Structures are given as C-alpha cells and as structure tokens.
Amino acid sequence: MSKHISVDVAIIGSGTAGLAAWRTARAHTDSVVMIESGPYGTTCARVGCMPSKLLIAAADSAHQVRQAPGFGIHPGTLRIDGQEVMARIKAERDRFVGFVLDSVASIPDEHKIIGHARFKDEHTLLVDEHTEVAAKTVVIATGSRPTYPDAWQSLGDRLLVNDDVFEWDSLPASLAVFGPGVIGLELGQALHRLGIKVWMFGVGGQVGPFTDPEVMDYAGHHLRQEFFLDADADVQRMERRGEQVEIDFCNAAGVTERIVVDYVIAATGRRPNVDQLGLDALDIERDDKGGPVVDPCTLQTSLAHIFVAGDASNQLPLLHEANAQGRIAGDNAGRFPEVRAGLRHSTLSVVFTDPQMAMVGASYRELERRYGNNGGIAIGQSGFENQGRSRVMRRNLGLLRLYGEPGSGLFLGAEMMAPDAEHLAHLLAWAHQSRMTVAQMLTMPFYHPVVEEGLRTALRDLHARLRQGPAMGDRCMECGVGD
Ligand SMILES: Cc1cc2nc3c(=O)[nH]c(=O)nc-3n(C[C@H](O)[C@H](O)[C@H](O)COP(=O)(O)OP(=O)(O)OC[C@H]3O[C@@H](n4cnc5c(N)ncnc54)[C@H](O)[C@@H]3O)c2cc1C
Numbered sequence: 001m002s003k004h005i006s007v008d009v010a011i012i013g014s015g016t017a018g019l020a021a022w023r024t025a026r027a028h029t030d031s032v033v034m035i036e037s038g039p040y041g042t043t044c045a046r047v048g049c050m051p052s053k054l055l056i057a058a059a060d061s062a063h064q065v066r067q068a069p070g071f072g073i074h075p076g077t078l079r080i081d082g083q084e085v086m087a088r089i090k091a092e093r094d095r096f097v098g099f100v101l102d103s104v105a106s107i108p109d110e111h112k113i114i115g116h117a118r119f120k121d122e123h124t125l126l127v128d129e130h131t132e133v134a135a136k137t138v139v140i141a142t143g144s145r146p147t148y149p150d151a152w153q154s155l156g157d158r159l160l161v162n163d164d165v166f167e168w169d170s171l172p173a174s175l176a177v178f179g180p181g182v183i184g185l186e187l188g189q190a191l192h193r194l195g196i197k198v199w200m201f202g203v204g205g206q207v208g209p210f211t212d213p214e215v216m217d218y219a220g221h222h223l224r225q226e227f228f229l230d231a232d233a234d235v236q237r238m239e240r241r242g243e244q245v246e247i248d249f250c251n252a253a254g255v256t257e258r259i260v261v262d263y264v265i266a267a268t269g270r271r272p273n274v275d276q277l278g279l280d281a282l283d284i285e286r287d288d289k290g291g292p293v294v295d296p297c298t299l300q301t302s303l304a305h306i307f308v309a310g311d312a313s314n315q316l317p318l319l320h321e322a323n324a325q326g327r328i329a330g331d332n333a334g335r336f337p338e339v340r341a342g343l344r345h346s347t348l349s350v351v352f353t354d355p356q357m358a359m360v361g362a363s364y365r366e367l368e369r370r371y372g373n374n375g376g377i378a379i380g381q382s383g384f385e386n387q388g389r390s391r392v393m394r395r396n397l398g399l400l401r402l403y404g405e406p407g408s409g410l411f412l413g414a415e416m417m418a419p420d421a422e423h424l425a426h427l428l429a430w431a432h433q434s435r436m437t438v439a440q441m442l443t444m445p446f447y448h449p450v451v452e453e454g455l456r457t458a459l460r461d462l463h464a465r466l467r468q469g470p471a472m473g474d475r476c477m478e479c480g481v482g483d
C-alpha cells in the first residue's frame with residue numbers, strides 16, 4: 001500500500017445510499033472518505049430507475065397510438081424508429097447521470113478514493129493495492145447486481161442484463177426474458193410495445209412483486225393477453241446458434257416448442273454486493289444468505305461501528321429506501337457512538353407496467369404470517385373494469401385489494417394492479433404511515449370523476465367487511481355518476 005490515511009467515517013460506494021451517507025456524515029465531521037470502484041453516476045440514473053422509465057415512456061407513446069382508434073381517432077400507420085427511441089433514452093439518461101456527476105464533482109477531492117474496498121480488519125479497509133484506510137466507522141453502501149444461473153454464461157454476448165439494454169443503438173427483433181419480476185415485466189412489456197417479439201419465462205408461477213394470490217392471478221391473466229408469459233415454464237434447452245439463441249420449452253398444450261431469439265434478458269433477481277468485501281476478516285453476524293444482519297432502525301450491524309445502507313442491506317432494494325437508509329447510516333456513522341433510530345417509512349413500491357402494480361404497508365403474505373390464515377384479516381377490494389374515470393380513459397383494468405385489522409379497523413396494507421397505481425399507492429402509504437383506520441380514511445375528500453373513487457369503493461368494501469359500516473351494494477354509485 002502506497003498510502004495510509006485515517007478518517008472518522010469511510011463510506012464504501014457512491015450510489016444513492018453512499019451519497020446520502022456522505023452528506024449526513026459530513027454534517028458531523030470533515031474527516032469522511034467515499035470509496036468507489038465503478039463509474040460515478042448511481043445505478044438509478046445509469047442503468048436503473050431512470051433509463052427504464054424512459055424506455056417505458058416511449059412504449060407508452062406507441063401504445064397510446066395503437067389505442068387511439070378506440071376513441072375514433074385513426075393516426076395512420078405506426079412506425080417505431082429504434083435508433084431514435086434509443087437515442088432519446090440515452091440522451092435523457094446521460095442528462096440525469098450528468099446531474100449526479102455534478103454533485104459528485106462538488107465533493108472535495110480529499111473525500112473521494114477510487115478503487116475496490118475490502119475489509120482488512122474491523123477498522124481497516126484496503127482499497128485496491130494502493131490505499132489503506134483506518135476508519136472509526138464504516139458505511140457499506142455497495143448496492144446490488146443481477147444474479148442468474150452460471151450455465152447461461154454459455155450464451156456469451158447474447159445474454160443481457162438490464163444494464164446492457166440501455167446501451168443498445170437500436171431495437172432487436174426478438175427476445176426471451178427470464179424472470180417475470182419487477183425488472184422483467186417493466187422491460188419486457190415496454191419492449192413488446194416497442195414492436196419486439198417477446199417471450200417471458202418464470203419459475204413457480206410468481207408474477208410481479210405480488211404475494212396476494214388474487215392480485216397475482218389477475219396480473220398474470222391480463223399480461224398473458226398482451227404477450228407470451230409462462231410464469232411456471234418448463235424450459236428444456238437453451239443454446240447459442242450463431243448470433244441467436246435457440247430455446248426449447250414445453251408449451252401450454254404440453255408440446256415441445258422451439259423459438260429462436262436475438263437475445264436472452266436475465267431478470268431473475270439481484271444480490272447485494274457484500275460477497276467481495278472481505279467480510280470473512282470480521283467477526284460479524286450474518287444472515288442465511290451470508291450478508292451482515294442489519295438493524296432496520298439504526299442500520300448497524302452486530303459490529304456497532306459498521307453500518308449498511310441501500311440495496312446492500314437486503315431490505316427493500318428501492319431508490320427512496322437507499323436514500324433514507326443512507327441518511328440514517330451516515331448520520332449514525334458521523335455521530336457514533338451516539339446512534340439514533342431513524343424513521344423508516346411505510347413500505348411503498350410501484351412497478352411501472354401498464355396497468356401499474358403497487359404494494360403498500362404489510363404484504364398479504366406478511367399478514368398471513370402475522371394474523372394466521374384463518375380469516376385473521378379483513379379484505380376489501382374493487383375492480384377497475386367499471387370504474388368511471390378509468391372507463392372514460394379506456395384504462396379500465398385492475399384489481400385493488402386492501403387489508404384491515406378487525407376490531408381496531410386499522411388499515412394494514414394493499415396490493416394492486418390498477419390505473420395510476422403510483423398515485424393510489426402514495427395515498428395509501430401516507431394513510432398507513434399515519435396509522436389511520438379505514439373509517440378515518442373514508443372521511444377524507446374524494447374528487448369526481450377520478451381513479452381515486454375506485455380506492456373509495458375498496459375502502460367501503462373493507463369497512464363493511466370489518467363490520468364497521470353498511471354492506472356494499474352490487475354496484476357502487478361512484479362507478480357511474482359519483483356520490
Ligand atoms: C432496471 C432497474 C430499474 C429500477 N427502477 C426503480 C424504480 O423505478 N424505482 C425505485 O425505487 N427503484 C428502482 N430500482 C432500484 C434502485 O435503482 C436501487 O434500489 C438503488 O439504485 C440502489 O442504490 P444503492 O446506493 O444501494 O446502490 P448503487 O447506486 O448501485 O451504488 C452502489 C455503488 O457501490 C459501488 N461499489 C460496490 N462494491 C464496491 C466496493 N467493494 N468498493 C467500492 N465501491 C463499491 C458500486 O460501483 C456502486 O457505484 C431499479 C433498479 C434497476 C436495476
């Protein structure tokens with residue numbers, strides 16, 4: 001090691017969590033370093049949230065053109081220029097990355113080290129072979145990376161992960177997407193709507209983030225109307241043939257079918273980047289996947305001066321969580337040993353499919369565990385097929401299920417595939433974090449005609465099932481003209 005430094009706080013990773021940790025730690029001390037082994041710019045801006053939403057925005061545009069005849073509008077032949085689509089995505093992506101690079105540039109040079117960090121011991125990090133950092137506290141904010149079966153490596157450059165999609169100069173003709181989870185569905189549906197022939201394969205029947213079987217069934221059924229989706233696929237063979245990939249799978253009729261695609265996208269989950277940190281050098285408590293056990297309120301590990309934030313913590317791999325966790329961990333690392341329990345928000349996640357998917361508060365599976373599966377919770381629901389505003393917009397697809405606690409009437413959580421779920425989910429998350437009862441939520445104002453009236457229908461249903469309000473009629477008034 002050519003250089004030895006000593007600091008109060010060392011942060012490993014300069015993604016969303018690392019940058020947030022740097023800002024909050026800096027409020028306590030100027031003796032902070034942030035170590036980064038890859039390019040600056042964050043996963044969110046470079047290969048995650050932002051480019052994926054840009055791709056989806058282009059796909060939405062194509063979809064609206066295709067939907068226009070349903071309103072009596074006939075825009076003519078749709079032409080999708082793959083080069084222009086990708087050029088806009090990359091230009092806007094670069095703009096978002098540029099904002100992050102600007103804020104990284106504003107961090108003093110002495111606070112930044114380039115290289116891969118690993119632990120030598122509880123208070124010492126080695127960065128590549130050039131710097132040894134002695135730190136009073138450490139924040140691990142190393143993010144996550146895609147994971148897929150090793151055997152798929154044989155596909156060479158025909159095997160892609162999300163990062164690769166955003167480097168395309170144009171759009172391919174055909175794809176197989178493995179993993180109908182969050183990334184697979186967002187990318188797969190968008191690419192299908194951009195004219196690519198998409199086959200999507202899953203395991204075990206899981207679709208999207210859902211744990212409520214009714215919402216999952218609804219989503220699977222609806223998505224299958226749009227593109228090929230086998231959520232419990234029997235894929236028998238996958239082999240590279242020249243510049244393409246040949247896949248044999250057992251189709252719904254039980255017959256082996258062969259497809260040939262330009263690329264395979266692996267969207268089969270992500271793993272925290274904690275396996276190359278030299279954790280074996282530490283006597284730190286680990287979970288069953290080998291990651292450090294992390295206190296959700298302080299973000300401390302069993303070694304009190306080592307914190308984990310963002311995707312690396314393996315809690316909720318979402319952007320706002322990375323930011324919130326980074327702030328808590330950085331604040332605690334800076335103020336150590338006077339650590340504080342930070343505010344953890346109610347769970348809120350949104351998948352930008354069409355219709356969107358969302359989860360709020362406790363999931364159905366969590367509540368089943370907590371309350372038992374013998375009717376322990378009350379469930380209210382509403383469909384969006386006949387919801388007034390949704391029908392007006394011809395976006396009348398969706399199922400919203402709300403969970404409430406019998407007796408107290410507390411709102412516990414929700415799972416949904418619904419129009420504008422991103423907005424419904426925020427209302428519900430705010431109510432959940434405010435610990436509102438279903439009765440209190442029903443006293444809130446609802447405009448007309450809006451998608452939120454569908455939420456009110458589900459709340460009334462839940463209220464009735466909690467036996468705190470009148471039974472729902474077969475048809476609710478607001479589906480048509482409103483209250
Ligand atoms: C395709 C896609 C779409 C997404 N869409 C959304 C969305 O719409 N909404 C949402 O909320 N979330 C979304 N996410 C998730 C979100 O992007 C992540 O939760 C978030 O970016 C994680 O931030 P982070 O700081 O934990 O990790 P990162 O931003 O990945 O930062 C980790 C950093 O640590 C560095 N590093 C790793 N190991 C070391 C080491 N040993 N030494 C030094 N540096 C190291 C890495 O190079 C990296 O720069 C999406 C993710 C993907 C992949």
Ligand SMILES: NC(=O)c1ccc[n+]([C@@H]2O[C@H](COP(=O)([O-])OP(=O)(O)OC[C@H]3O[C@@H](n4cnc5c(N)ncnc54)[C@H](O)[C@@H]3O)[C@@H](O)[C@H]2O)c1
Nearest residue numbers: 179180181182183184201202203206268269270317350351
């Ligand atoms: N809108 C958003 O907020 C957003 C968008 C993208 C990603 N993310 C975050 O990134 C995380 C990771 O996303 P992801 O989609 O990679 O993971 P995921 O866990 O959501 O989905 C992985 C899917 O792959 C399936 N699978 C696993 N092995 C398989 C195999 N061999 N063949 C076929 N299918 C297989 C799983 O059953 C699951 O359905 C998400 O949990 C989310 O937190 C969020």
